[in-house]
Amino acid sequence: MRHWLLLGLVTAALIAPHLALQAGGYYDIPPQPVEHKGMVARQMELSSAERVRDNQRGVVRVQGSSEPLTEEFLHQAVEQRSLEDSAYVSVWHWRGIRDATASARGLDxxxxxxxxxxxxxxxxxxxxxxxxxxxxxxxxxxxxDHLQYSGLADIWQTSRQAYYQKRGDCEDHAILLADWLINLGVDARVAMGTFKGEGHAWVVAIVNNREYLLEATSKERRSSFQAMPLAALAEGYDVEFQFNRDFFWAKRSKAATRNYRGSHWVKKSQFIRG
Known part of the structure; x- marks a missing residue:
């Protein structure tokens, strides 16, 4: 079961799923005490390479709106929520446009x-x-995440942090894998949705006009890209959103699909790093 908390704001609305990852998916949990000391202690253990502050600043330009969604507004809106609620991934509606983008709490x-x-x-x-x-x-x-970060339900690592940090969940694996493949010239995206009904994140890679579904959390040591499954044949995955470095996509309807391109997808926004 998935629970979504709808919060009305003056200029935007956000949806926050009360979810935590378990065995490749999410399960419902009650709010837990948030202990930032645990996160600080974890960061203190990181090597100098891990502590590099990546530039994550930027604005989101939403299709159909002349006003960008800024990081300042994002932080102000999140501050209005409880620590328990803001621990989860948020999907944002902006100026009447649904599913404009998503945000999540990082190691900072x-x-x-x-x-x-x-x-x-x-x-x-x-x-x-x-x-x-x-x-x-x-x-x-x-x-x-809640085991690694003292009860925090969902913490995302940047692709750099995901490489140097020994442990992570599905988003962390998928973020590193997608970013690395993009550097290799691949149209790679992080897909967010469910696997067998439980919340999950994975990677879709488009190579030679074929869509491959890459299970980033898999520990199988495959030494051939052709051994990866075609997305159209991968069962159990139901994608809702996808994103890369620049764009955020959402489906036009809730109908399940195994295709990651086509008219049933809407490019909702563009992230401009600043």
């Missing part, structure tokens, strides 16, 4: 636009498209 304890977590990072150069997923399988452990 602030909400940032989803696109901003793809900071243009790649750990090393490679020509083989299977290497990023293989590297994730061998390097990064899967762990629930």
């Amino acid at each position: 304890s602030k909400h940032h636009f989803a696109n901003s977590y793809l900071v243009g990072f790649q750990p090393f150069t490679t020509r083989e498209l299977w290497v990023p997923l293989y590297t994730l399988a061998t390097r990064k452990e899967y762990q629930l």
Whole structure:
């Protein structure tokens, strides 16, 4: 079951799912005490490479609106919510336009636009498209956010942080994988939706006009990109939104689809890093 909290604001509305990740999906949990000390302690453990402050600042230009959604407004709106509610991913409506973009809390304890977590990072150069997923399988452990961050339900890592931080959940894996593939020239996107009815994030990569679904949390060590499943054949995945460094897409309807391009998708907004 998924629960969405609808909060009315003066100039926008946001929807915040009360969800926490478990075994590749989300499960409903009651609000838990937020302990920022745990997050600070975790950051203190990071190496100097991990503590690099990536530029996540920017504005979102929403299709159909002449007024951009700014990071300042985002932070002001989040501050009006309880710590428990702001711990979750938020999908934003802006000036009457639904599903304009999404935001999530980062390691710095602030909400940032989803696109901003793809900071243009790649750990090393490679020509083989299977290497990023293989590297994730061998390097990064899967762990629930509320276990890693002292009860915080959902914390996103930038692609750089996701590489250096030993543990992370599905969004962290997907963000690193998509960003790395983009650096290799691939049209790669983070997909948000459900897997077998439970909230999840994964990657879709478009190569040679074919859509591949990459399960970023998979620990299978596949050394061939052709071994990756075509998105049209991947069962159990129901995508709702997708984003890359620049754009945020939403479906026109709630109808399930295995196609990540086409008229049933609307490019809702563009993130302009500043």
